[in-house]
Amino acid sequence: MLFSYLPILVMIGIATVMAIGALFMSFVFRPSNPYREKLSPWECGMEPVGDANTGHFRVHFFIIAILFIVFDVETLFLFPWAVILSEKALSAFIFVEMVVFIAILAVGLIYAWVKGALEWV
Amino acid sequence: MPDTSTILEFILIIVKAWVIAMVLFGLPLPLTWLERKIAGHIQVRLGPWRVGPHGLLQPFADMIKLLMKEDIVPYKADKLLFVIAPLLAMVPAFAVFAAIPFGEKVLIPGLDYELTLYLSDMNVGILYILAMSGLGIYGVILGGWASNSKYSLLGGLRSSAQMISYEIAVSFAVIGVVMLANSLSLVDIVRAQGGNILHWNILYLPVGPVWFFIFMIGSTAEINRVPFDLPEDEGTLAAGFHTEYSGMKFAFFMLAEYIAMVTVSVLAVILFFGGWNAPFSIPLPIPPIFWFMAKVAFFIYLFMWIRFTLPRYRYDQLMNIGWKILLPLSLVNVLATGLMRLYL
Numbered sequence: 001m002l003f004s005y006l007p008i009l010v011m012i013g014i015a016t017v018m019a020i021g022a023l024f025m026s027f028v029f030r031p032s033n034p035y036r037e038k039l040s041p042w043e044c045g046m047e048p049v050g051d052a053n054t055g056h057f058r059v060h061f062f063i064i065a066i067l068f069i070v071f072d073v074e075t076l077f078l079f080p081w082a083v084i085l086s087e088k089a090l091s092a093f094i095f096v097e098m099v100v101f102i103a104i105l106a107v108g109l110i111y112a113w114v115k116g117a118l119e120w121v
Numbered sequence: 122m123p124d125t126s127t128i129l130e131f132i133l134i135i136v137k138a139w140v141i142a143m144v145l146f147g148l149p150l151p152l153t154w155l156e157r158k159i160a161g162h163i164q165v166r167l168g169p170w171r172v173g174p175h176g177l178l179q180p181f182a183d184m185i186k187l188l189m190k191e192d193i194v195p196y197k198a199d200k201l202l203f204v205i206a207p208l209l210a211m212v213p214a215f216a217v218f219a220a221i222p223f224g225e226k227v228l229i230p231g232l233d234y235e236l237t238l239y240l241s242d243m244n245v246g247i248l249y250i251l252a253m254s255g256l257g258i259y260g261v262i263l264g265g266w267a268s269n270s271k272y273s274l275l276g277g278l279r280s281s282a283q284m285i286s287y288e289i290a291v292s293f294a295v296i297g298v299v300m301l302a303n304s305l306s307l308v309d310i311v312r313a314q315g316g317n318i319l320h321w322n323i324l325y326l327p328v329g330p331v332w333f334f335i336f337m338i339g340s341t342a343e344i345n346r347v348p349f350d351l352p353e354d355e356g357t358l359a360a361g362f363h364t365e366y367s368g369m370k371f372a373f374f375m376l377a378e379y380i381a382m383v384t385v386s387v388l389a390v391i392l393f394f395g396g397w398n399a400p401f402s403i404p405l406p407i408p409p410i411f412w413f414m415a416k417v418a419f420f421i422y423l424f425m426w427i428r429f430t431l432p433r434y435r436y437d438q439l440m441n442i443g444w445k446i447l448l449p450l451s452l453v454n455v456l457a458t459g460l461m462r463l464y465l
Contacts, residue, residue, distance in 0.1 A: 003130060003131075003134065003241065004241040004242065004243040004244070005241065005243060006131075006134060006241075007134050007137075007138055007219040007240035007241040008216060008219045008220075008241070008249075010134055010135055010138045010219075010240075011138045011141070011142065011215055011216050011218065011219040011240070012212055012215070012216050014138055014139055014142045014215070015142055015211065015212045015215035015216065016208065016212055018142060018146055019207075019208050019211055019212065019373060020208075022188075022369055022372075022373075023369050023370075025188060025369075026187075026188050026189075026190075026192065026368055026369040027192075029188055029189050030188070030189055030190060030191055030192055030368060031189075031191050032191060032192070033191065034191075034193070036196065038193065039193060039194065039195055039196040040195065040196065040197075041195045041197055041198075041268065041269060041270035041271070041273075041365060042270055042272065042359060042364055042365060043270070043271065043272075048197070048270070051197065051269060052197075052268075052269045052270055052271045052273070052274045053199070053266050053267075053269050053274065057274065057275070057278055061278050061281075061282050064282045064285065064286060064440075065282075065285065067444075068285040068286065068288070068289065071289045071448065072285075072288065072289055072292065075289060075292035075293060075296060078293075078296045078455065079248060079296060079299065079305065082296045082299040082300040082303075083299060083303055083304065083305060084303075085300055085303070085459060085462055085463070086303050086462055086463075091463050092463065095459050095460075095463055098455075098459065099456060102452055102455065102456065105452075106449075106452055109444075109448065109449070109452075113444075113445070118440065118441070118444045118445060119437075120436060120437035120440050120441075
């Protein structure tokens with residue numbers, strides 16, 4: 001058990017060390033000559049207007065995020081189901097259960113579709 | 122006090138992880154050269170030519186240039202997140218490879234020791250890979266947000282919306298494969314496709330090719346390759362979420378992107394093309410790892426080929442494909458696969 005999950009930690013550690021090492025190498029070699037014009041956000045050469053990270057973006061991205069949560073959780077429920085599907089004793093029963101579950105979510109998808117949540121204009 | 126075999130195994134894990142990480146770190150060097158060369162030949166030009174024979178030293182020149190570039194942090198940026206975002210994009214891309222098997226055991230001649238060609242065969246392997254590659258979205262959206270530039274913000278939002286939309290299609294395709302293999306472990310998934318080419322999941326008719334189709338389209342969109350490279354839509358977004366990045370941090374985003382392409386190629390091979398299994402029995406002693414590498418190389422070439430052949434989708438078309446075509450198709454295909462598994 002330990003040896004099947006320890007490699008994740010080792011890998012993350014090695015990757016982080018390598019990344020920080022590369023950043024340090026670049027810190028040693030690179031020139032540094034900042035001035036205000038160079039450091040301003042790129043806006044086609046014009047003076048930048050206002051802040052970008054004030055949260056002004058289309059609400060549609062938020063709707064997509066909510067839809068994603070609904071359907072991604074659905075796929076998470078499908079994973080254990082997919083693993084035990086072929087165990088013959090229960091299979092027909094759990095298959096029918098999953099058909100009901102998918103049907104409910106399909107209704108959700110159709111609702112979102114009809115309401116225009118999937119349209120980008 | 123742990124015994125010697127445990128310590129040995131621990132050392133082996135560190136050595137293997139180090140080797141895989143070094144290979145992944147160096148992989149963009151040949152891949153960028155290859156990509157530019159393929160682009161050149163597809164467009165009837167030479168591609169990189171001047172730095173070294175056939176431009177072979179070009180990637181090294183690029184690397185040195187990226188290393189020596191001035192690091193620009195916009196004065197309006199969120200300094201901490203701006204530095205963390207490239208790391209958040211890159212580290213999960215490496216971590217994915219902790220679960221990827223490159224082959225079964227090989228016997229080391231002389232030492233009489235069986236070396237496993239994977240870091241770990243965890244029982245939730247494919248779920249772990251989906252989770253880790255999903256983490257890469259944080260790098261994109263934080264990078265876009267922390268730059269405090271309008272182009273970066275819009276690029277980051279678009280990328281994340283695109284990635285999460287297609288994540289669902291990819292998850293469904295993976296579920297299809299899990300239904301065929303009855304296991305989440307990648308080694309078991311490959312073992313279930315043992316034998317000749319007819320046992321590969323792509324040839325589990327009629328649903329196998331449909332799953333592959335969904336997986337390929339979904340993952341192409343998830344790794345932001347053409348025809349779904351909207352995040353790097355130069356015409357409308359400058360460079361998308363990494364507009365403000367330069368030097369090594371920019372290189373990390375590129376590195377993550379190339380590793381993601383390799384990951385997807387590896388996954389396509391493991392899930393649908395039988396992993397390290399030979400397509401048919403050949404009397405020659407070809408090691409399984411060769412088949413694995415050859416198939417992965419083919420998919421990497423396929424992605425580059427597509428990049429210089431197809432034009433880009435519009436954003437509304439992209440969302441339509443993800444939500445209105447791939448998702449209903451996956452739902453129907455889950456039921457079809459279930460019926461086939463139960464009654465065939």
